[in-house]
Amino acid sequence: MLIAVSNGLLYVALGILMGTALLNMIPKTNRPELKVPFPLVLGSALLLPVLTFPSLLDIARSISSGRDRLLSEALEMVVFSFQIGTAWISLTIASAALAVLIALFYRKKNAHWSIYLASMALLAAIIGFQASVGHAASANSLIGFTTHTMHYLAVSVWIGTLFVVSWFSKSYVNWEGFLEWFTLIAVGCVVLVTMSGLIMSQLITESITGSWVLSYGQALLLKHLLFAVILFFAVFNAFFIRGRLKKDASFSPRSWLRAESAAALSILAVTAFMTEQETPQRIERLLRAEGPSPLYAMLFDSGPAGPASPVFSFHLPGLVLILVGGLFAWLTYYSMKKEMSAWVVLGISLFFAISMMLGLMSMIGLETAAASAAGLF
Numbered sequence: 001m002l003i004a005v006s007n008g009l010l011y012v013a014l015g016i017l018m019g020t021a022l023l024n025m026i027p028k029t030n031r032p033e034l035k036v037p038f039p040l041v042l043g044s045a046l047l048l049p050v051l052t053f054p055s056l057l058d059i060a061r062s063i064s065s066g067r068d069r070l071l072s073e074a075l076e077m078v079v080f081s082f083q084i085g086t087a088w089i090s091l092t093i094a095s096a097a098l099a100v101l102i103a104l105f106y107r108k109k110n111a112h113w114s115i116y117l118a119s120m121a122l123l124a125a126i127i128g129f130q131a132s133v134g135h136a137a138s139a140n141s142l143i144g145f146t147t148h149t150m151h152y153l154a155v156s157v158w159i160g161t162l163f164v165v166s167w168f169s170k171s172y173v174n175w176e177g178f179l180e181w182f183t184l185i186a187v188g189c190v191v192l193v194t195m196s197g198l199i200m201s202q203l204i205t206e207s208i209t210g211s212w213v214l215s216y217g218q219a220l221l222l223k224h225l226l227f228a229v230i231l232f233f234a235v236f237n238a239f240f241i242r243g244r245l246k247k248d249a250s251f252s253p254r255s256w257l258r259a260e261s262a263a264a265l266s267i268l269a270v271t272a273f274m275t276e277q278e279t280p281q282r283i284e285r286l287l288r289a290e291g292p293s294p295l296y297a298m299l300f301d302s303g304p305a306g307p308a309s310p311v312f313s314f315h316l317p318g319l320v321l322i323l324v325g326g327l328f329a330w331l332t333y334y335s336m337k338k339e340m341s342a343w344v345v346l347g348i349s350l351f352f353a354i355s356m357m358l359g360l361m362s363m364i365g366l367e368t369a370a371a372s373a374a375g376l377f
Contacts, residue, residue, distance in 0.1 A: 321359030
């Protein structure tokens with residue numbers, strides 16, 4: 001649990017830092033006026049080594065208990081002898097350099113754009129260090145590292161900029177100028193996130209649909225559906241708000257942007273949860289060792305204990321849930337069109353994600369469960 005929480009906060013900290021640096025590189029005439037608290041920016045940089053440390057501590061505890069060593073000895077071994085320790089030391093050095101840049105220059109009104117570019121380069125290095133010890137790099141060192149780094153960078157730029165704009169903008173007088181460049185960046189980031197996400201899914205997951213009986217696969221499925229939700233909001237904000245501002249310059253898109261950022265934070269929370277789950281590279285082995293996930297076992301008939309493998313099958317309850325998810329998708333569009341509260345729209349879109357997730361999960365049964373393999377309830 002500690003690792004999941006620390007990773008979730010790590011994603012938020014990196015997003016704040018990346019979004020702040022990028023927005024400060026943009027001329028003030030092409031972005032909303034910002035007021036990001038200086039302690040938040042500096043604190044985010046200083047927290048990066050702290051938030052990545054629990055992973056090292058967890059490995060050290062395993063070594064300490066398994067080899068009858070003192071925890072301090074095991075921790076020293078992990079930091080100075082393991083790849084994750086080398087990555088953490090490098091990350092700490094880069095974070096210290098970033099903190100120095102922030103402390104010296106971020107409060108200056110006319111700081112040169114190269115300071116923020118250097119900050120983004122350090123953040124890219126930090127993301128690379130973190131990606132080098134991730135699940136994808138473990139599965140395939142070069143391809144996994146490259147795709148994870150691209151994925152992490154694209155998310156940090158896109159979601160980080162969105163988060164900073166939605167929560168720390170003082171006004172939206174230059175919103176049209178902001179959208180002109182940010183829409184292009186967002187589209188590029190979406191393409192990178194989609195491509196790298198598909199590649200990582202193939203590296204980490206033996207079977208995407210088969211993994212839906214396991215916690216990691218279910219979280220991955222939910223993450224993809226939440227990604228669709230944030231795309232709903234991104235398209236709406238890019239086109240509707242631009243048109244609305246042309247008609248009414250006093251209109252504030254704050255609530256819509258914050259709802260979109262809340263959807264993005266839910267994706268980061270799911271991603272953080274995934275870091276504590278075993279990747280489904282050997283699904284049948286995981287089923288023999290641990291059985292299906294608690295959620296799957298609670299909602300669906302998982303069949304008798306013993307060797308099992310997931311099989312895909314259509315059945316009425318699952319189809320009904322998928323149709324309900326489609327209805328919530330239409331309601332999301334209709335609510336946006338009628339300009340209902342952004343938070344109501346967010347709630348409806350989350351019901352879409354949950355319904356679709358349960359419907360698709362229910363289509364996967366275990367072949368040892370005979371006729372009731374995928375029976376709902």
